[in-house]
Amino acid sequence: MSSVKLDPPKSLDMNIGEAMFTQRAIRKLKPDPVSDEDLKTVLDAASKAPNSGNEQIGRFLVIRDRDKIRAFGKLYHEAWWAKRAAHGWTKPEDLPETARHRVPMQLADEMKDAPVIILAIATVPKRANSVFPAAQNLMLAARALGIGSVLTTLHPQVTERVHHMFNIPAEAEIHCCIPLGYPRGRFGTTQRQPTSETAYFDGWGSPPPWK
Amino acid sequence: MSSVKLDPPKSLDMNIGEAMFTQRAIRKLKPDPVSDEDLKTVLDAASKAPNSGNEQIGRFLVIRDRDKIRAFGKLYHEAWWAKRAAHGWTKPEDLPETARHRVPMQLADEMKDAPVIILAIATVPKRANSVFPAAQNLMLAARALGIGSVLTTLHPQVTERVHHMFNIPAEAEIHCCIPLGYPRGRFGTTQRQPTSETAYFDGWGSPPPWK
Numbered sequence: 001m002s003s004v005k006l007d008p009p010k011s012l013d014m015n016i017g018e019a020m021f022t023q024r025a026i027r028k029l030k031p032d033p034v035s036d037e038d039l040k041t042v043l044d045a046a047s048k049a050p051n052s053g054n055e056q057i058g059r060f061l062v063i064r065d066r067d068k069i070r071a072f073g074k075l076y077h078e079a080w081w082a083k084r085a086a087h088g089w090t091k092p093e094d095l096p097e098t099a100r101h102r103v104p105m106q107l108a109d110e111m112k113d114a115p116v117i118i119l120a121i122a123t124v125p126k127r128a129n130s131v132f133p134a135a136q137n138l139m140l141a142a143r144a145l146g147i148g149s150v151l152t153t154l155h156p157q158v159t160e161r162v163h164h165m166f167n168i169p170a171e172a173e174i175h176c177c178i179p180l181g182y183p184r185g186r187f188g189t190t191q192r193q194p195t196s197e198t199a200y201f202d203g204w205g206s207p208p209p210w211k
Numbered sequence: 212m213s214s215v216k217l218d219p220p221k222s223l224d225m226n227i228g229e230a231m232f233t234q235r236a237i238r239k240l241k242p243d244p245v246s247d248e249d250l251k252t253v254l255d256a257a258s259k260a261p262n263s264g265n266e267q268i269g270r271f272l273v274i275r276d277r278d279k280i281r282a283f284g285k286l287y288h289e290a291w292w293a294k295r296a297a298h299g300w301t302k303p304e305d306l307p308e309t310a311r312h313r314v315p316m317q318l319a320d321e322m323k324d325a326p327v328i329i330l331a332i333a334t335v336p337k338r339a340n341s342v343f344p345a346a347q348n349l350m351l352a353a354r355a356l357g358i359g360s361v362l363t364t365l366h367p368q369v370t371e372r373v374h375h376m377f378n379i380p381a382e383a384e385i386h387c388c389i390p391l392g393y394p395r396g397r398f399g400t401t402q403r404q405p406t407s408e409t410a411y412f413d414g415w416g417s418p419p420p421w422k
Contacts, residue, residue, distance in 0.1 A: 006232060012231070020260075
């Protein structure tokens, strides 16, 4: 396997703090295309993430062909509703009237129109630790370029068909599905529990030395 | 659960490209302490990562008490060798004479002396997707502050004892173990396969439109 060293792309010049603290999930995408240059930049960034033993078992499958995006979009829509079926929700009227449910539902409808969709895959099963850090690098780099993304997952009900659609080997595991595009809204801050509640020092439940 | 908005910490002012492209695994750590302020910054950065449904099931257990680090270091050492036993390697002489094996072995010896160790945990099982993006934010933020880290995992042989040592609830899952400290070496570029080989367009194995 070949190997390269890379200099940081000049376009990734946003402060890391700004990129991380304004990485809102972007689910409403403009139809405008994402350039090859920007795709290479975000994929290069992904390749730089830590991975177990530097075995580099992560693969990124970029879907850009309009017909394939439309076909995949149907499966994503089915997968999204398959997850809701566990709550007894089978149609839009069943969902709570909150943005938390409505906006992801809209993404399920619109995935077929995403400019680009990226599947993050490991060639070996049960190796999430070698894929999600790369997926996060990819999304942070996208943010730095003004490109929105959101981390989504599929559902076992559609896995086999997605594998078949893209000739993904049976043993390879799809960990997440990331639509990319320019936002119809804005990037911005997110609401989170303070680390005074989610970080513990020296024992479970023991608070850190700050409020 | 309470919720806060946070501005980006002023100390996270490195270009995101530089941070990502020089995030080498740092396994040799100086004994110098990491300040509370820097720990808060990297944990705040972790909290900003995407997580499933914004349910925020990630928890970070920071180990800084010297006795607890020493006790945990013994379990980490045991876990490291438990993984090698699968290859029939039970003592240092059994390992291949390469940095790829020797440097991690040295970390297994030295974990007991790490200035800080952070366990990344989910309160719900099988939710790696809500923990590893945060772990990567944490490590990138550390890099931006000049603090080294490496993503390591434990081994089922020690899991129960680690849970007991820190009163971690039985249902919570420890996804990774990240020692933090100032590097005895330097940050720098990493060797990776080019994305012309690890990214595919519109079908498995189909190369991207670049070399």
